[in-house]
Amino acid sequence: MTQSSTTAARQAASPGTSVPGTEARAPGSARAFPGKRAAWLLAAVVVLAVLAGASLAVGARGLPLGTVWDALTQFDPANGDHAVVHARIPRTILGLLAGGALGLAGAAMQGVARNPLADPGIMGVNAGAALAVVTGIYVFGVGSLSGYIWFAFIGAAVAAVVVYFIASLGRDGATPVKLALAGAALNAGLYSLMSVILVSSQDTLDKFRFWQVGGIAGRDWSVVLAGLPFLAAGAVVVLLTGRILNSLALGDDIARGLGQRVGLARGITALGIVLLCGSATAMAGPIAFVGLVIPHAVRFLTGPDYRWILPFSLVVAPVLLLGADIVGRVVLLPGEVPAGIMTALIGAPVFVWLVRRGKGAGL
Template sequence: MTGSAPAVGVADRPGTADAVTDVATAPGPSTAPRGVRRWGLALALIALLAACAASVGIGSRTVPPAQIWQALTDPSVSTIAAEAVRSRVPRTVLGLLVGASLAVSGALMQGITRNPLADPGILGVNAGAAAFVVIGMAYIGLNSAGQYIWLAVAGAALAAAAVWAVGSGGRGRPSPLRLALAGAVMAAVLTSITQAVLLPRAEMLQSFRTWQAGGIEGARFDQMTGVLPFFLVGAVLAVFSGRALNSLALGDEMASGLGLSVGRTRLLVACAAVLLAAASTALAGPIGFVGLIVPHAVRAVVGADNRWVLAWSVVVGPLLLLVADVVGRVVTRPTDIQVGIVMAIIGAPVFIVLVRNRKFAEL
């Protein structure tokens, strides 16, 4: 998701696309050297491979690296260790998928709003998806991710639109703090609706509590297959977003003057962010703070070029999520703490620091 294609909505007139690219990606004080970005990304990929090995090897039963490799390459091996490794493979794959999607979704939201506090959880997008999923479970009888993904997308989209409308007051672009407050209010309202639907239905309450906390345990490949098209569409849209976000970072007037269709660009990028967040929520529940922490950590290394921010987010997002999941398995072994809880413990202090830091007033 490096965003190497021309900016979305750039007018097809001579020199316009080149002008947008040159201005949006011109070296500046926040731009890291290309070698640092490339070698750093390679190191992050190595760390991600190590996190995948830890994810399939560590749990209530720890499996040595040699046995992990044997279990993955030799189907005839049927030891307890081999079965433990194989049962954790879907969980690891889901962690990769959800971590990358939430991180990219957060980076896209921060880019189109130029709001450093934007995140699918903070802006109420995850809460909107969760509320619609619960309504589908209670009143329509839906019982799998492939069935209620459409409701998750609808809920996420409506929540995002409502937060933007409330945060901006219907006029222009909202400030970062107003948008975050609108998201918090919207999340509270949607969570109350969710609880109101659940309370009279004790048979749903226990299973939903586990899903609501956000977790990747119990992952199954058949559930991922039904939702995969939504991830793919969101990923394709994100690929074409990096250069357009660089243009938006110059300001709406400058971007429009360079030929960018600002409204259409924001709509397409918002669709990518909502699809990725909704698909992740449908599979793993509302996991927060991944989309907040990862883009900020990445920008500290690669600078402000959104093409690199998106590329790094694809790697650093699942790295963070898998490490958090492994930590949740270890601290209360043999039981697990769901990764959504671990991410909340990590992310809440980061959110407070960002709110108090005036340097993050706007991207």
């Protein structure tokens, strides 16, 4: 590596600097001025707060915002409307937590794997969690969401560790291609094992079906509180890896030239991803497209800098999940469409549009 290329790489990975000659690409854009990116982030926080309020008010029994405010500030146990609001609080909190976790983990996963199509499935998270839940139902007779969460988290964590271990074998370590191949192979194997169990047990299939769809309805505080410590730890780990991911995005050789221990950096980031994905999947089931679409969408506002991509993904992803959940409550009244289905219906065309625009796929 020449001295000039190393200098350029250091500038690309350092705060407040950029590779010479790139400043003119988007003059006056949000990518050029951190102040504009901060303003967009604040706007996203405001939108998220509005949706959180709407999540408490909208449903089969719609409530005015004034009633929601009274229920939060002057709760009356004898008031039926207040009881409805309080019953929706765990669902809303779970939407915020699971959405933020999936968005943050998806962005970090794309950075670690250097793969624009990376999502929780690429590390076997969804498959591992699903097989563990099926095993818990079939072998141990688990029948409650508070019981599923521990099996799902353990299964997701074990699957992710196995994928990383397999990809690490060989001289080059866990390269992006090996991570993708190991994840795809493990996914196929785990889902095959899961299918064998489900085909042989109708009772297991009936219980598993509710969790498999993915959603935040029907969850209570026991589910939220059980996953909260893991989510918090994973968020802290991943949010601190912005500069690491910027270095990895330049390629392993340049990252090593910048002083990064590539294997250790990927391992630390993968730990945070496992904590986030495992917890979110355990609490809400396998929700598709949130971790895939959101990092691509926020790059329109942030550019390729992961120090901005990560916090943006943390805030914008719950906007998608809560919005999908709210729409799902009212689109087929008096029934509901689970959030996991709505995110796929909303996220799929958005992702196709992003890919056609050609601006969201770059890492």
